[in-house]
Structure formats: structure tokens, C-alpha cells
Amino acid sequence: MRRTALAALCIAATATFTLTGCLSGEDKADGPFAGLTGGEIADKAVKATSDADSLRMKGEIKDESAGGTIQMDMAMNKKGDCAGTMTMGGEGEAELIKVGDTLYMKYDEAFVRAQSKDSSKEETDMVVDMLADKWTKTSATAEDSKDMASFCDLDTVLADFEDVDSDATRGKTAEVEGTPAILLNEKDGKDSYTLYVATEGEPYLLRVVSKSAKEPGDLVFTDYDKPVPAKAPKGKVIDMDKDFG
Numbered sequence: 001m002r003r004t005a006l007a008a009l010c011i012a013a014t015a016t017f018t019l020t021g022c023l024s025g026e027d028k029a030d031g032p033f034a035g036l037t038g039g040e041i042a043d044k045a046v047k048a049t050s051d052a053d054s055l056r057m058k059g060e061i062k063d064e065s066a067g068g069t070i071q072m073d074m075a076m077n078k079k080g081d082c083a084g085t086m087t088m089g090g091e092g093e094a095e096l097i098k099v100g101d102t103l104y105m106k107y108d109e110a111f112v113r114a115q116s117k118d119s120s121k122e123e124t125d126m127v128v129d130m131l132a133d134k135w136t137k138t139s140a141t142a143e144d145s146k147d148m149a150s151f152c153d154l155d156t157v158l159a160d161f162e163d164v165d166s167d168a169t170r171g172k173t174a175e176v177e178g179t180p181a182i183l184l185n186e187k188d189g190k191d192s193y194t195l196y197v198a199t200e201g202e203p204y205l206l207r208v209v210s211k212s213a214k215e216p217g218d219l220v221f222t223d224y225d226k227p228v229p230a231k232a233p234k235g236k237v238i239d240m241d242k243d244f245g
Contacts, residue, residue, distance in 0.1 A: 031173070031182075032199035038168035038184045045184075045197040049205045050158050052224045053078050057157075061210070061217030074151075075223060080140075081230040082152030089114065098152040099230050103140040104237065105148075108133060135233045138240040168195065176206040177222060188212075 033041045049055075054077035062069050074084030074096070082098045092111025097104040107115075109132040116124040140149035150156045171183030174196065181196040196207035204224050210217045 032180075033170075033182060033203075038170040041170070041182065041197055041203065042168045042184055042195060044203045045195065045205045048202045049221070052154070052202075052204065054154060054223070054225055054228050055204075055221050056084075056223035056226075057219055057221055059217065059219035061219065062215055075226075075228045075230075076152050076154045076157065077228045078154045080149070080153040080155075081228050083228055083230040087111070096148065096152075097230050097233065098140055098149060099232050101140045102137055102232070103145050103149055103152075104135055104137045104233055106133065106135045106233070107131060131238070134238055135235070136238045136240050137232075142241065173199065176220060179206055181206050 033044075036044075054075065056073070056075040058073040060069050060071040068089035070086065070088055071090070072084060072086040074082055074086065076082040076084075080098060081100075082096065085093055085095050087093050088111075091114035092108050094108075094111050095106040109128055112128050112132045113124055116127055119127070138145050140146075140152075168184035168186050171185050171194070173180065173182050175181060176196050176198075180199045182199050184195040184197060186193045186195070191210070191212040193211065194207075194209040195205060196209075198204045198206050202224070205221055207218070207220045
């Protein structure tokens with residue numbers, strides 16, 4: 001699974017949106033962020049979002065290399081801790097927790113079977129019996145875990161939030177999960193993107209909607225600077241490095 005399918009989901013969305021705009025951006029107006037252009041508001045949103053110590057990312061984005069549409073609900077921080085769930089191609093669900101240098105994962109049966117499509121029925125049934133609905137753990141620095149672990153690091157996810165020079169145009173106001181926001185619109189050829197920026201408190205990025213033909217998606221960002229509920233699961237945990245390494 002390529003890194004951009006997980007670790008850079010919001011980079012693939014937000015960095016692209018703010019760096020490839022092709023509109024004039026000269027649309028200063030009254031109301032929220034009075035006197036600022038859409039591009040200037042986008043710059044503020046990028047800085048505020050980059051400065052956050054933690055956030056929660058929820059939504060979906062299409063990525064054929066990862067099996068179609070990835071759906072996720074993940075809280076992460078700059079310490080590299082994370083906790084949440086994800087689905088690939090709508091086939092089952094995986095729970096993910098990273099605490100320090102340890103990565104914990106639990107897959108339901110549908111997820112395990114979807115990831116074992118190239119195996120025989122006997123092999124798949126064996127893997128299902130072994131792993132389905134059971135917590136596993138592995139070193140986050142192991143070669144097979146690096147992609148997933150990097151997705152948990154907020155610094156990695158926000159790595160490209162620098163040197164933004166946006167040409168976004170201001171749009172209407174709305175709410176994202178109860179928080180007032182202003183819409184910023186971008187176009188890149190036939191693709192269009194909408195960014196929702198908080199108009200109260202810090203100008204955080206609240207939502208990104210991509211109508212890109214190749215990578216359509218809808219991501220919502222909440223729980224800025226809130227503690228990430230990442231704790232090692234209780235009970236029996238299968239040690240993948242010890243038992244299968």
C-alpha cells in the first residue's frame with residue numbers, strides 16, 4: 001500500500017487544493033475574515049492547522065492502489081500516537097492504535113477475507129481463525145508497519161503545509177459539525193475543490209471536499225488539540241513479531 005494512500009491523505013487533498021488554484025483570488029469582502037482574500041484565509045488555515053498538536057480526521061477518499069475507497073475515522077497527534085478505524089473498499093473494518101513504538105491492530109472477518117483474496121479458501125479460513133476480531137501488535141518501526149505507522153504521525157500528515165500561495169476564492173458560509181465556517185473554492189482544470197475554514201476561534205481547516213476525477217474525497221477535521229485516546233488494548237494480544245516474525 002503506497003504511503004500517500006494513508007500517511008498523506010490530507011496532504012493529497014489540502015496541499016493540492018491550496019497550491020494549484022487558478023482563480024484570481026482578489027475577492028476581499030465583508031463578513032468573516034473581512035478584508036482578506038480567499039488565498040489569505042487559506043494561508044491562515046494552513047498555519048493554524050499546522051500548529052495544532054492533535055486532530056481527528058474522518059471521511060473518505062478514493063485511491064485505486066489501496067483497493068478503491070478508503071474510509072477512516074482517526075485521531076492522531078505529533079507524538080505519533082493514534083487511535084481509530086479504517087476500511088478499504090468498503091470491505092470490513094480494521095481498528096488501529098499506536099502507542100509509542102508499538103502498533104496495535106484488530107481486523108474483523110470481512111476485512112481479513114478481503115485482504116486474503118489471492119489465497120486459497122483453506123489458507124483464508126486459517127488466517128480468519130487466527131486473526132479475525134483479535135488484537136495484534138507489532139513494532140511500528142518494522143518494515144511492514146512503517147506505512148501504517150507514518151499515517152499516525154501528525155507531523156508527517158501535515159508535512160507539506162508550507163509555503164502555500166493560494167488563489168482560492170471566498171464562498172458562502174456554512175457549519176461543519178456545529179462550527180461556523182467559510183467556504184473557499186479552488187479549480188484546477190476540470191477538478192474542483194472546496195475548503196471549509198473555521199470562522200470562530202482558530203481558523204482551522206474543518207473540511208475538504210474534492211471533486212477530482214482521479215481522487216474524489218470528503219475529509220472532516222475536528223478535535224483540534226484534544227487528547228488522543230491511544231491506549232494499549234487490554235486482554236490477550238497476539239505478538240506478530242514474536243509469533244510470526
